[in-house]
Amino acid sequence: MAAGAATPASLESAPRIMRLVAECSRSRARAGELQLSHGPVATPVFMPVGTQATMKGITTEQLDALGCRICLGNTYHLGQRPGPELIQKARGLHGFMNWPHNLLTDSGGFQMVSLVALSEVTEEGVRFRSPYDGEETLLSPERSVEIQNALGSDIIMQLDDVVSSTVTGPRVEEAMHRSVRWLDRCIAAHRRPDKQNLFAIIQGGLDASLRAICLEEMTKRDVPGFAIGGLSGGESKAQFWKMVALSTSKLPKDKPRYLMGVGYATDLVVCVALGCDMFDCVYPTRTARFGSALVPTGQLQLKKKQYEKDFGPIDPECPCPTCKRHTRAFLHTLLHSDNTAALHHLTVHNIAYQLQLMSAIRASIVERRFPDFVRNFMITMYGDQTLCPPWATEALASVGITLN
Amino acid sequence: RMKLNLTKVVNGCRLGKIQNLGKTENHSMDIPGCLLYTKTGSAPHLTHHTLHNIHGLPAMAQLTLSSLAEHHEVLAEYKKGVGNFIGMPEMLLYCSLHDPVSPCPAGYVTNKVLQKSMIIGVIEGGDVMEERLRSARETAKRPVGGFLLDGFQGNPATLEARLQLLSSVTAELPEDKPRLICGVSRPDEVLECIERGVDIFESFFPYLVTERGCALTFNFDYQPNPEETLLQQNGIQEEEKCEEQIKKIKTTGCNQKMTSFEINLKEKKYREDFSPLVRECSCYCCKNHTRAYIHHLLMTNELLAGVLLMMHNFEHYFAFFHSIREALKNDRLTQLKELIRRQAC
Numbered sequence: 001m002a003a004g005a006a007t008p009a010s011l012e013s014a015p016r017i018m019r020l021v022a023e024c025s026r027s028r029a030r031a032g033e034l035q036l037s038h039g040p041v042a043t044p045v046f047m048p049v050g051t052q053a054t055m056k057g058i059t060t061e062q063l064d065a066l067g068c069r070i071c072l073g074n075t076y077h078l079g080q081r082p083g084p085e086l087i088q089k090a091r092g093l094h095g096f097m098n099w100p101h102n103l104l105t106d107s108g109g110f111q112m113v114s115l116v117a118l119s120e121v122t123e124e125g126v127r128f129r130s131p132y133d134g135e136e137t138l139l140s141p142e143r144s145v146e147i148q149n150a151l152g153s154d155i156i157m158q159l160d161d162v163v164s165s166t167v168t169g170p171r172v173e174e175a176m177h178r179s180v181r182w183l184d185r186c187i188a189a190h191r192r193p194d195k196q197n198l199f200a201i202i203q204g205g206l207d208a209s210l211r212a213i214c215l216e217e218m219t220k221r222d223v224p225g226f227a228i229g230g231l232s233g234g235e236s237k238a239q240f241w242k243m244v245a246l247s248t249s250k251l252p253k254d255k256p257r258y259l260m261g262v263g264y265a266t267d268l269v270v271c272v273a274l275g276c277d278m279f280d281c282v283y284p285t286r287t288a289r290f291g292s293a294l295v296p297t298g299q300l301q302l303k304k305k306q307y308e309k310d311f312g313p314i315d316p317e318c319p320c321p322t323c324k325r326h327t328r329a330f331l332h333t334l335l336h337s338d339n340t341a342a343l344h345h346l347t348v349h350n351i352a353y354q355l356q357l358m359s360a361i362r363a364s365i366v367e368r369r370f371p372d373f374v375r376n377f378m379i380t381m382y383g384d385q386t387l388c389p390p391w392a393t394e395a396l397a398s399v400g401i402t403l404n
Numbered sequence: 405r406m407k408l409n410l411t412k413v414v415n416g417c418r419l420g421k422i423q424n425l426g427k428t429e430n431h432s433m434d435i436p437g438c439l440l441y442t443k444t445g446s447a448p449h450l451t452h453h454t455l456h457n458i459h460g461l462p463a464m465a466q467l468t469l470s471s472l473a474e475h476h477e478v479l480a481e482y483k484k485g486v487g488n489f490i491g492m493p494e495m496l497l498y499c500s501l502h503d504p505v506s507p508c509p510a511g512y513v514t515n516k517v518l519q520k521s522m523i524i525g526v527i528e529g530g531d532v533m534e535e536r537l538r539s540a541r542e543t544a545k546r547p548v549g550g551f552l553l554d555g556f557q558g559n560p561a562t563l564e565a566r567l568q569l570l571s572s573v574t575a576e577l578p579e580d581k582p583r584l585i586c587g588v589s590r591p592d593e594v595l596e597c598i599e600r601g602v603d604i605f606e607s608f609f610p611y612l613v614t615e616r617g618c619a620l621t622f623n624f625d626y627q628p629n630p631e632e633t634l635l636q637q638n639g640i641q642e643e644e645k646c647e648e649q650i651k652k653i654k655t656t657g658c659n660q661k662m663t664s665f666e667i668n669l670k671e672k673k674y675r676e677d678f679s680p681l682v683r684e685c686s687c688y689c690c691k692n693h694t695r696a697y698i699h700h701l702l703m704t705n706e707l708l709a710g711v712l713l714m715m716h717n718f719e720h721y722f723a724f725f726h727s728i729r730e731a732l733k734n735d736r737l738t739q740l741k742e743l744i745r746r747q748a749c
Binding site: 065 | 443444445446447448449450451452453454471478481482489490491675676678688693694696697699700701703704706707708711712
């Protein structure tokens with residue numbers, strides 16, 4: 001039997017870190033609660049991305065005040081600077097950045113795609129050439145888990161062989177099978193399964209049969225949760241949702257489903273309907289630093305002249321500190337200065353927006369009105385049914401939610 | 405009506421309170437004191453939340469006309485005043501013509517009338533004693549709320565050369581109106597000016613320190629307990645060792661204007677230093693983070709570095725001003741001055 005493969009007995013004793021609180025009777029949406037070492041997390045959940053042990057310009061106190069209970073750090077970046085040994089001396093990533101709640105670390109796999117010019121993949125692992133000093137590092141499944149063990153994050157991700165979703169041909173299949181082998185190596189190397197939850201990452205690109213194989217293999221492994229990877233790249237939304245739906249149809253119900261790299265508000269709503277529980281994306285925090293504020297009807301590019309004399313808040317319904325105190329006009333003015341405070345105001349608001357959206361989604365599932373919530377959300381965002389993106393309409397229809 | 409109450413004058417240093425400030429006339433401000441430095445109406449790097457993490461915030465913020473003048477149409481249409489516009493309705497506001505960090509060349513001044521505000525008269529006259537005295541005497545005759553001493557800023561050598569001039573100028577000014585000075589913010593220069601009758605300063609120095617990735621660490625505790633004295637002595641020995649290093653940094657141009665009142669968190673030696681920026685500092689940064697973390701943020705060009713350093717540097721600086729007032733109250737300014745002088749390079 002392959003190393004790490006679950007025996008029937010061990011499947012019974014696999015840690016169940018998620019408790020289901022409610023399920024939508026129409027779609028696949030679920031509301032639940034994750035039990036993690038640094039406290040409970042309500043799902044569905046959006047996890048802001050704090051790549052280098054910081055949520056950009058906002059303090060951990062501000063992030064806590066927004067209600068965030070889990071956020072991301074990145075193994076590749078932190079492994080380079082400041083390095084796992086230092087972070088371990090600082091009492092782990094929690095101690096280093098002084099974050100009292102939960103952390104999830106990505107394995108470094110995604111950087112294989114984003115930094116592809118500097119990387120080379122073999123069965124051994126990923127060889128990176130550092131852009132800072134030209135030094136070569138090998139990120140193997142073992143090394144990735146070793147670093148994440150040192151970081152001490154509550155959820156750690158397997159190292160997966162990631163290919164861009166726009167790649168076709170035999171490389172996709174090779175990457176899928178290798179990811180399964182790397183999952184087993186990660187499970188074997190994991191020193192702290194009692195404190196840190198190792199998630200598998202389903203690959204297979206946009207090929208339904210490859211995904212299905214990956215799902216079948218990986219769900220035999222005794223892991224506390226599954227991520228759906230290899231999506232949210234350059235693929236079409238039509239292909240994207242089908243792969244998500246395929247994945248959730250075959251993933252166990254009693255374990256969390258983490259859809260990586262998602263996203264935009266519409267994507268979050270649709271993918272909750274498709275049965276996903278956890279999400280992460282740099283978009284809300286990144287777009288804030290470009291002066292863009294997220295609102296229920298889309299986004300406001302506050303640097304534009306039309307906001308110069310707009311004396312209302314970003315969103316009159318939003319209770320975040322930025323909206324309670326500041327006008328669009330002032331933010332517009334500040335964005336045109338070199339005071340970084342402008343960016344922080346928007347980062348606070350955009351994170352608040354995302355977290356409030358997830359809260360509202362969750363409440364609607366618990367109160368058995370999720371399909372209505374989805375309909376109202378789409379009308380607010382797109383105005384008219386015919387303007388709702390076709391892929392979203394199709395995806396929702398596939399799980400029993402029609403828009404009219 | 406605004407009123408300056410002097411509690412004490414010691415060797416030319418004035419200790420007191422400006423009262424009945426603000427629209428409701430119930431705000432007050434301690435002198436010697438400083439203004440909260442802002443850029444485009446916001447403390448640099450800080451939102452309301454992080455700004456109010458800072459203990460000892462001044463009652464009055466400094467706005468710069470240079471950053472707001474281009475928005476005067478917006479402000480006019482807004483109608484609720486600049487305090488509300490910038491989200492500081494509870495703050496007293498002082499508007500200077502220039503930004504002390506990026507001042508305009510001489511001779512480029514615009515005149516604006518600010519209604520419902522007190523006007524501060526500006527004392528000019530360059531380095532010519534006669535002109536300075538004329539400016540002081542004439543301005544003092546006008547119904548101004550206070551005086552701004554202009555033209556004393558520059559590099560440390562410049563101020564030193566003008567200290568005599570400064571004394572002569574303030575001697576001409578009425579005692580019951582506050583004296584502000586622009587462009588002077590370094591701790592040692594602040595003390596020199598207080599001794600020559602200046603009351604209010606700008607707080608852009610902590611901002612400059614922040615921008616070069618440094619943290620204020622100078623000691624203003626002129627009455628330490630015996631344990632602290634020993635640690636302090638060690639600290640000062642270290643400062644002397646570092647003098648050579650600082651001179652090196654200065655000449656290489658990387659941190660040209662770095663002073664000996666600060667440490668440079670970019671230095672490798674802080675990489676594994678898990679102590680706070682300043683031991684016993686009660687600021688948000690020192691209570692929650694380490695030198696190693698700040699070093700990491702600077703190495704990775706993260707925005708949070710500026711936020712945390714600004715919080716620490718402002719708090720340290722405002723606490724320095726508090727210690728000046730305490731020293732004056734307790735007749736200990738000489739000790740404080742000596743302590744600061746020892747740390748100035």
